Amino acid sequence: xxxxxxxxxxxxxxxxxxxxxxxxxxxxxxxxxxxxxxxxxxxxxxxxxxxxxxxxxxxxxxxxxxxxxxxxxxxxxxxxxxxxxxxxxxxxxxxxxxxxxxxxxxxxxxxxxxxxxxxxxxxxxxxxxxxxxxxxxxxxxxxxxxxxxxxxxxxxxxxxxxxxxxxxxxxxxxxxxxxxxxxxxxxxxxxxxxxxxxxxxxxxxxxxxxxxxxxxxxxxxxxxxxxxxxxxxxxxxxxxxxxxxxxxxxxxxxxxxxxxxxxxxxxxxxxxxxxxxxxxxxxxxxxxxxxxxxxxxxxxxxxxxxxxxxxxxxxxxxxxxxxxxxxxxxxxxx
Numbered sequence: 001x002x003x004x005x006x007x008x009x010x011x012x013x014x015x016x017x018x019x020x021x022x023x024x025x026x027x028x029x030x031x032x033x034x035x036x037x038x039x040x041x042x043x044x045x046x047x048x049x050x051x052x053x054x055x056x057x058x059x060x061x062x063x064x065x066x067x068x069x070x071x072x073x074x075x076x077x078x079x080x081x082x083x084x085x086x087x088x089x090x091x092x093x094x095x096x097x098x099x100x101x102x103x104x105x106x107x108x109x110x111x112x113x114x115x116x117x118x119x120x121x122x123x124x125x126x127x128x129x130x131x132x133x134x135x136x137x138x139x140x141x142x143x144x145x146x147x148x149x150x151x152x153x154x155x156x157x158x159x160x161x162x163x164x165x166x167x168x169x170x171x172x173x174x175x176x177x178x179x180x181x182x183x184x185x186x187x188x189x190x191x192x193x194x195x196x197x198x199x200x201x202x203x204x205x206x207x208x209x210x211x212x213x214x215x216x217x218x219x220x221x222x223x224x225x226x227x228x229x230x231x232x233x234x235x236x237x238x239x240x241x242x243x244x245x246x247x248x249x250x251x252x253x254x255x256x257x258x259x260x261x262x263x264x265x266x267x268x269x270x271x272x273x274x275x276x277x278x279x280x281x282x283x284x285x286x287x288x289x290x291x292x293x294x295x296x297x298x299x300x301x302x303x304x305x306x307x308x309x310x311x312x313x314x315x316x317x318x319x320x321x322x323x324x325x326x327x328x329x330x331x332x333x334x
Contacts, residue, residue, distance in 0.1 A: 004089075006024060009076035009093070017048065021059065077091055105119070110189075115187040118153050118156065119154055
């Protein structure tokens, strides 16, 4: 069994983190291979970072990263992925809806020769609107990824760490881990896993956030909106030609043009709307280019538990050295 890094994006989850660690540890320990748990705090407003620091101090296999501000789930995942040290990466949410005990099944499927394996929920514990938004996001993702397996994606995934070499230099502020994974492989798989209710609190991934994420994927990773704008322009060009033929035929047959201001106003409104839509799509792409030219980073780490532990160790060493010096000086005086 290969070594495993489990990456968890954390946001306002101080209550569920100890339970998550308690359930993850026996699963990873049973693998009989090196493992680590990376908890990425996405600038939580509760005491999540304090809990992470306590857990990292208690367990040597836990590493904590504290982001400088709230970047979003996929950006936090990218941070953890880039800090992972082992051969296989597993991503899982902090709400315990994906049981950690299912990690073994993902890894077993990965050993069948796949590069990415998704744990698809058997029954999602969400509302109707959230489920509809999730389906829209997955349809968009299918277009961005160019793979039918995109309809089975989830936040519970296992993949080979070597895939991150394909997006090593990606620095855009808009991140989709699933799209980035397609830059390095086409060998995707999915298995059905148990999906539990949230351990505590409410989901922070609202319908609005899902739709915004879908829009970001469409304009950030595919040319689909531009293609749609082109098709609309082509369709309305044909519509304009049909109207021209109608006007000319009417003039030749009746000797008069098409009557009425409403007819002309309707045609102008339709064509103006199509032009504004196309300009809006082009504007979105220009905005993405603008943000990427600014080289805005996808995340920034404010502090890590490793740095804090090292700092505490240095302070203790300095204190011990000072105590030894004071003791030696007192001995000399005596």
